[in-house]
Amino acid sequence: MSHTATNPLVPTTTAHDPRLAARGLVKRYGPTTALAGVDVDLGEGEALAIMGPSGSGKSTLLHVLAGILVPDEGTVRLRGRRVEGLSERERSLLRRGRYGFVFQHGQLLSELTALENVAIASMLDGEPRASAQQLAAQWLATLGVAGEQDRRPGEMSGGQAQRVAVARALVTRPDVVFADEPTGSLDQATGQEVMRILVESTRAVGASLVVVTHDASVAAWCDRRIDVRDGLVVAGQGPVCGAAPVAGVGHAGTTSVRTTSTAQDRVPA
Amino acid sequence: MNPVLALAPRFGRATGRDGRTTTALAIVAFALTTALATSVLAATLGFVERAAHPTSGVEERLGDTYVLLAYVATVLLVVPLLTLGGAAARLGVARRNDRLATLRLLGATPREVVGLTLVETATQGIVGAVAGTVLYVALLPVWTSVPFLGRTFTADELWVGPGVLALVWLGVPLLAVASGAVTLRQVVVSPLGVARRVRPPALRAVRVVVAVVAFAGFVVVSMFLQAFAAAAAAILIGGLALAFAAVNAIGPWLLGVAGRRRLRRARTPEDLLAARRLLDDPRAVWRVVGGLSLASFVAGALAVVPVLAEQSAGDADTRLLMQDILTGALLTLLIAFLLAAASAGIAQAASVLDRRRELALAHLAGVPTELFDAVRRREVLGPVLAASVGSAGLALALFFPLFGLAALTAPQGLLLLAVSLGAGVLLVLAATESSRPLLRRVLADPVVRAD
Incomplete structure (x- = not known):
């Protein structure tokens, strides 16, 4: 490991090792440096917001953390295991099996129904179709879109489609959920509702969450937030990473998450 | 000239890699349609000519039957030919949906949006028709090696002449524009873009x-x-x-x-x-x-x-x-x-x-x-x-x-x-x-x- 120096903005973990740990990430596109040496730790069950203006490198950071892009320098460890050097195929398997994704829009397969879109994620993991669809139906019910299960993405509203996308991201019980501007194509109220569902249900399955956004009200739902400018982390806020979410108190978002959480928001057993 | 239609050449240049791929595919499809349609037409006309001016007893006796069979073959191929031509036109138009929806939002009238796209589709049709004619000529040696009625056609017999070629050069772009116009109806309906893959209405009747x-x-x-x-x-x-x-x-x-x-x-x-x-x-x-x-x-x-x-x-x-x-x-x-x-x-x-x-x-x-x-x-x-x-x-x-x-x-x-x-x-x-x-x-x- 080439970069072991600690960044003051990313405190070393104490009680828990981070679930996802990145050190010294550098990513260049030709003459442009998108990431200029970034360290990130993501704790067990932690929700982390990555903020920054357009062109700051925040999406590149998400892609490198998620194994979509390979960094030019630096390391990414998932539960202590290095993943940045895996082959394309291994990274695909990693993304499919251990990660979940929520994009801005257009990620649902347009010919499949909502139910099938969720079910296909577990079918890819080897789940038989019948039980995959059963599980998918439970998830859709939990996220409040049971009535949409036979509709196709083109027939749903943006908010409904994002709920289905959240269900699809979580149905495989991933270690980490990556969300890239998940509310980017939604109005303010719907966006807040989708964030509530995303944060609560991710926490309920014990997954960690990384949200890339330029919207502070979206970032406020997360336990912690880092700001990226010109490929560097320039500011961090929130508790020490690695702290279990139950221990996180007193920062934006968390309190309201907890108070609005009700029995019906819990994921299916 | 209408300012929106004047944009056509710029769009043609600015479509990027996907745009170039679809343009090339569409032109190839139009060319293939043209070449095969012209070849089929040429053979049919060849049989008509033989029946009208028989050069042997067997041509005199069977000439009309062969014309009939040629018509059957032509009719059989009309549907696949129209299908390919239509697919090419749809391909070109569908790929432009996003851009056209944006133009509509910017205030271009439906007529201008349709015009802009059809100008492009017609251009592809014309280029394809010309390329297809070259391909038809290149294929002549293949067709002239097949014997019918005891002798092969000469290249002369299978040359359709400038009149038919002019018709083809007019017909292929027209077919392209007609297919494109049908596809475009979706874009023009709403400035807020095209509902992706709406279920097509029943057309059984x-x-x-x-x-x-x-x-x-x-x-x-x-x-x-x-x-x-x-x-x-x-x-x-x-x-x-x-x-x-x-x-x-x-x-x-x-x-x-x-x-x-x-x-x-x-x-x-x-x-x-x-x-x-x-x-x-x-x-x-x-x-x-x-x-x-x-x-x-x-x-x-x-x-x-x-x-x-x-x-x-x-x-x-x-x-x-x-x-x-x-x-x-x-x-x-x-x-x-x-x-x-x-x-x-x-x-x-x-x-x-x-x-x-x-x-x-x-x-x-x-x-x-x-x-x-x-x-x-x-x-x-x-x-x-x-x-x-x-x-x-x-x-x-x-x-x-x-x-x-x-x-x-x-x-x-x-x-x-x-x-x-x-x-x-x-x-x-x-x-x-x-x-x-x-x-x-x-x-x-x-x-x-x-x-």
């Missing part, structure tokens, strides 16, 4: 009307031609036309039924996706395999020709006629397979480009590329096999009573049928696989912002 018109056309054509010395031939051809119409009318419906069955039985993600794509638009799938179905039906019907030839061993004219029918049928089949393959290739490329965002995002989320490859194969193989083997089987069943068990005593016909069907199916699959590199490029492309 229209299809039946078309079938009836086609059948009536046959009757009219055959009445004009005084060639019906052999009334049996008329019944045979009329029966064929009716069967085609029936197959064409029930084909999409059958595909829909098959799709629902596949959906129920699907166990793997690839089965599920393939079934859903088939159900999504059975008509579009039928457009690809429909031509194949007609050609296979002909091939099935002609598998009995060797039996006929054997039965009429004594008559030299009949032997020649049977031999030439077989040759002509094989040529028709070859052209139909080429057209079906090109349509299938274009349809797959369009499907990849239309779904580029969802495919790329699914890939980012870890869906393996191989899944999409498997879906494509399943999506095409089932309908192609059903259309070709099913139609050929139907023809065999229809004609079996006519020739009875004699068919079984002349297995070379059935062998020829099996070989040509196998080759045709492989050709269509190969054309479909040609979208493989395009899929990989789309998946490798970071659709998400590079920021």
Whole structure:
């Protein structure tokens, strides 16, 4: 490991090792440096917001953390295991099996129904179709879109489609959920509702969450937030990473998450 | 000039890599349509000329029959030709939907948006028609090597002349514009863009009307031609036309039924996706395999020709006629397979480009590329096999009573049928696989912002 120096903005973990740990990430596109040496730790069950203006490198950071892009320098460890050097195929398997994704829009397969879109994620993991669809139906019910299960993405509203996308991201019980501007194509109220569902249900399955956004009200739902400018982390806020979410108190978002959480928001057993 | 229409050349230059791919595909399709349509027309005119000015006794005796058979072949190929031309036009227009929706939001009138796109489509049609003419000339040596009525056509006989060429150069762009205009209706309806893949309205009644018109056309054509010395031939051809119409009318419906069955039985993600794509638009799938179905039906019907030839061993004219029918049928089949393959290739490329965002995002989320490859194969193989083997089987069943068990005593016909069907199916699959590199490029492309 080439970069072991600690960044003051990313405190070393104490009680828990981070679930996802990145050190010294550098990513260049030709003459442009998108990431200029970034360290990130993501704790067990932690929700982390990555903020920054357009062109700051925040999406590149998400892609490198998620194994979509390979960094030019630096390391990414998932539960202590290095993943940045895996082959394309291994990274695909990693993304499919251990990660979940929520994009801005257009990620649902347009010919499949909502139910099938969720079910296909577990079918890819080897789940038989019948039980995959059963599980998918439970998830859709939990996220409040049971009535949409036979509709196709083109027939749903943006908010409904994002709920289905959240269900699809979580149905495989991933270690980490990556969300890239998940509310980017939604109005303010719907966006807040989708964030509530995303944060609560991710926490309920014990997954960690990384949200890339330029919207502070979206970032406020997360336990912690880092700001990226010109490929560097320039500011961090929130508790020490690695702290279990139950221990996180007193920062934006968390309190309201907890108070609005009700029995019906819990994921299916 | 209208300021929006004046943008046309700029858009032509600024379409990027996908735009260039679709433009090239559309032009190739228009060129193929032009070349094969002109060749078929040339052969038909060649037979008309031979019948009008026979140079031998056999040409005098059989000339009119050959003209009739040439018309049959032409009619058989009209649907696949129109399908390919239409697919090319749709491809060009569909790819421009996003840009056109933006233009509408910016305040361009529907008329301007339609005009802008149709100018581009017509340009592609013209370029394709010119390229197709070159291809037609290049193909002349192939057609002039095939003997009919005891001698091959000369290049001179198969040269359609400037009049027909001018008609083709006008007709292909017009066809392109007409198909494009139909596709464009979706964009123009709403400035807020196009609902992706709305379910197409039921067109069953229209299809039946078309079938009836086609059948009536046959009757009219055959009445004009005084060639019906052999009334049996008329019944045979009329029966064929009716069967085609029936197959064409029930084909999409059958595909829909098959799709629902596949959906129920699907166990793997690839089965599920393939079934859903088939159900999504059975008509579009039928457009690809429909031509194949007609050609296979002909091939099935002609598998009995060797039996006929054997039965009429004594008559030299009949032997020649049977031999030439077989040759002509094989040529028709070859052209139909080429057209079906090109349509299938274009349809797959369009499907990849239309779904580029969802495919790329699914890939980012870890869906393996191989899944999409498997879906494509399943999506095409089932309908192609059903259309070709099913139609050929139907023809065999229809004609079996006519020739009875004699068919079984002349297995070379059935062998020829099996070989040509196998080759045709492989050709269509190969054309479909040609979208493989395009899929990989789309998946490798970071659709998400590079920021």
